[in-house]
Amino acid sequence: MIGFDHQARIWLCTEPTxxxxxxxxxxxxxxxxxKHNPLNGQxxxxxxxxxxxxKVLYFTPTGYCLWAKRLEQGQFRVQPTSKGxxxxxxxxxxxxxxxxxxxxxxxxxxxxxA
Incomplete structure (x- = not known):
């Protein structure tokens, strides 16, 4: 797994992409x-x-990073939300x-x- 910055926010897009x-x-x-800025480290x-x-997209000081995973069986459990x-x-x-x-x-x- 990739190392996440625990201070950064993680946004799941609940609409299919x-x-x-x-x-x-x-x-x-x-x-x-x-409606977010993709360059702010989230x-x-x-x-x-x-x-x-x-796919997980994030920006580091040196550029964009893209992490991808494809399942051979099963599905990711993503429930649609009103906000998307x-x-x-x-x-x-x-x-x-x-x-x-x-x-x-x-x-x-x-x-x-504190």
């Missing part, structure tokens, strides 16, 4: 459809209509990639130091 798109096409989707996750392929996007945690993305769906969870309060 054409996986023929590469750097320019996906960055245009980020600007026009998701991660953008896209899944195709059949939910068998995933969903904020994920790094752990949430890892669960999505690994095919694990959490039905119900409870997160307990933790101390946050």
């Amino acid at each position: 054409d996986m023929r798109k590469s750097f320019n096409g996906l960055s245009a989707l980020v600007r026009n459809q998701l 991660y953008f996750v896209f899944v195709n209509r059949r939910k068998t392929q995933m 996007q969903k904020l994920l945690t790094p752990a949430g993305l890892q669960l999505l990639i690994d095919g694990i769906e959490v039905q119900k969870y409870r997160q307990f309060k933790r101390f946050k130091g």
